[in-house]
Amino acid sequence: MKNYFRGSLLTFSMVAILTACGSEESNKDAAASDEGHDEFPTENITLTVPYDTGGTSDRIARGITKTLSDEIGSAVTVENVLGGSGIVGTTGYLNQKDSDGHHLLFLSHPHFEGSVIRSGEFSYDDFDMVGIVHDSPIALWVNADAGFETAEEFITELQNNPGKYRYGGLAGSYSDVTAKIFNDRFAIDAAGVPYDGGGELRTSVLSGETDYIMTDIEGTIAGAGEDLIPLLTFSGERYHLTEDVPTMNEVLEEMGQEPDFPAQSNMKSIMIHKDVKENHPERYDSIINAFDKAMTDEDLLSEFETQGIFLGWIPGDEGLEIAQEAASSIEENRELFE
Structure with a gap:
C-alpha cells in the first residue's frame, strides 16, 4: 500500500509537470499567433480615380464608398488625380502609394489600355484586378x-x-x-x-x-x-x-456595307498594386470579400438604377480576362493610337 501510494504520487507529479509545460507552450503559441495577426485595415482606404469629377467613373466611385466602407470596416475616400487622360493618376498610384492594401485604383477600360500604348510607363503586369463594377x-x-x-x-x-x-x-x-x-x-x-x-x-x-x-x-x-x-x-x-x-x-x-464593326463597351474596374496580393494575401482576400458583398447589395444597386446606371460585379481573374479580351480592338488598331 505504501509503495502504491508513492508510485501514484510520482505519477501525479509527472502529469502535473507535463500539463503545466503543455499549458505554457500553448499560451506561447497563442501569444505568437496574436502577435502575428494581420489587422486590416488600420487606416482609411483611398480610392484613386485618375479622371475628373462628374464623369461616370467618378460618380460610380463615390457612390459605392459608403456601402464599401460598411463592408471593409474603414472609411473609403475618393481622390481624383487628373492629367494625361489617366496616365498621371495611374503612374502616381504606382509610384507614390504604399502597396499595403490601403490604396485602390479605379480604372476605365480601354482608357487604361490606351494609356499603356501611349505612355509605356505601366501595364497589366503592375496590377491585380479586384473586379469589374460596370459595363x-x-x-x-x-x-x-x-x-x-x-x-x-x-x-x-x-x-x-x-x-x-x-x-x-x-x-x-x-x-x-x-x-x-x-x-x-x-x-x-x-x-x-x-x-x-x-x-x-x-x-x-x-x-x-x-x-x-x-x-x-x-x-x-x-x-x-x-x-x-x-x-x-x-x-x-x-x-x-x-x-x-x-x-x-x-x-x-x-448603307450596303459589311456589318463588321467591332462591339465597343466601357468597363470600369477596381485594380490594386501587384505587391499586395503577393505580400499580403489575407488583405487582398479581405478586399475581394468586401467588394463581393458591397457590389451585390440590393439597396446600392437600386440607388444606381434610379440614375440609369446598372452596376455589375465580375471579380478577380475572371474580370481581368474579360477586360483584356474586350480591349483587343485597341491592339488590332494600334496604329491609330501610337
Missing part, C-alpha cells in the same frame, strides 16, 4: 438641337464637309478608340478635341465646343438626360435603354 455600351451622341435624325444623315454630312466638324474624346478610352475607328471607316475628316473626363466630354457637345462624341450609354443618359441624343450604338444588339436606336452594324447594312 456600358458606347453610342454616337449629338446635341438634341443639332437637327440630325438618323445616323446615315449624320455620316453623309460629315463626309461631305471635311474639316468642318469636331469630335470630343478621352484619349485612350473607348470614346477615343471608337471615334478613330469610325472616322477611319467612313473616311471622315474631323478634328479631335481631347478631354480628361466624361463630364467635360458631354459638356463639350452641350456647349457647342464639339459636334459629336462617342461615349457610354448609361453615363450619358444619367449625366445629360435628353439634351444629347444617340444616333447609333456600338453594341452587338440593341441595348435595353436605347431600344429605338439602331446598332452600328444595322446602319452599315442599311
Whole structure:
C-alpha cells in the first residue's frame, strides 16, 4: 500500500509537470499567433480615380464608398488625380502609394489600355484586378438641337464637309478608340478635341465646343438626360435603354456595307498594386470579400438604377480576362493610337 501510494504520487507529479509545460507552450503559441495577426485595415482606404469629377467613373466611385466602407470596416475616400487622360493618376498610384492594401485604383477600360500604348510607363503586369463594377455600351451622341435624325444623315454630312466638324474624346478610352475607328471607316475628316473626363466630354457637345462624341450609354443618359441624343450604338444588339436606336452594324447594312464593326463597351474596374496580393494575401482576400458583398447589395444597386446606371460585379481573374479580351480592338488598331 505504501509503495502504491508513492508510485501514484510520482505519477501525479509527472502529469502535473507535463500539463503545466503543455499549458505554457500553448499560451506561447497563442501569444505568437496574436502577435502575428494581420489587422486590416488600420487606416482609411483611398480610392484613386485618375479622371475628373462628374464623369461616370467618378460618380460610380463615390457612390459605392459608403456601402464599401460598411463592408471593409474603414472609411473609403475618393481622390481624383487628373492629367494625361489617366496616365498621371495611374503612374502616381504606382509610384507614390504604399502597396499595403490601403490604396485602390479605379480604372476605365480601354482608357487604361490606351494609356499603356501611349505612355509605356505601366501595364497589366503592375496590377491585380479586384473586379469589374460596370459595363456600358458606347453610342454616337449629338446635341438634341443639332437637327440630325438618323445616323446615315449624320455620316453623309460629315463626309461631305471635311474639316468642318469636331469630335470630343478621352484619349485612350473607348470614346477615343471608337471615334478613330469610325472616322477611319467612313473616311471622315474631323478634328479631335481631347478631354480628361466624361463630364467635360458631354459638356463639350452641350456647349457647342464639339459636334459629336462617342461615349457610354448609361453615363450619358444619367449625366445629360435628353439634351444629347444617340444616333447609333456600338453594341452587338440593341441595348435595353436605347431600344429605338439602331446598332452600328444595322446602319452599315442599311448603307450596303459589311456589318463588321467591332462591339465597343466601357468597363470600369477596381485594380490594386501587384505587391499586395503577393505580400499580403489575407488583405487582398479581405478586399475581394468586401467588394463581393458591397457590389451585390440590393439597396446600392437600386440607388444606381434610379440614375440609369446598372452596376455589375465580375471579380478577380475572371474580370481581368474579360477586360483584356474586350480591349483587343485597341491592339488590332494600334496604329491609330501610337
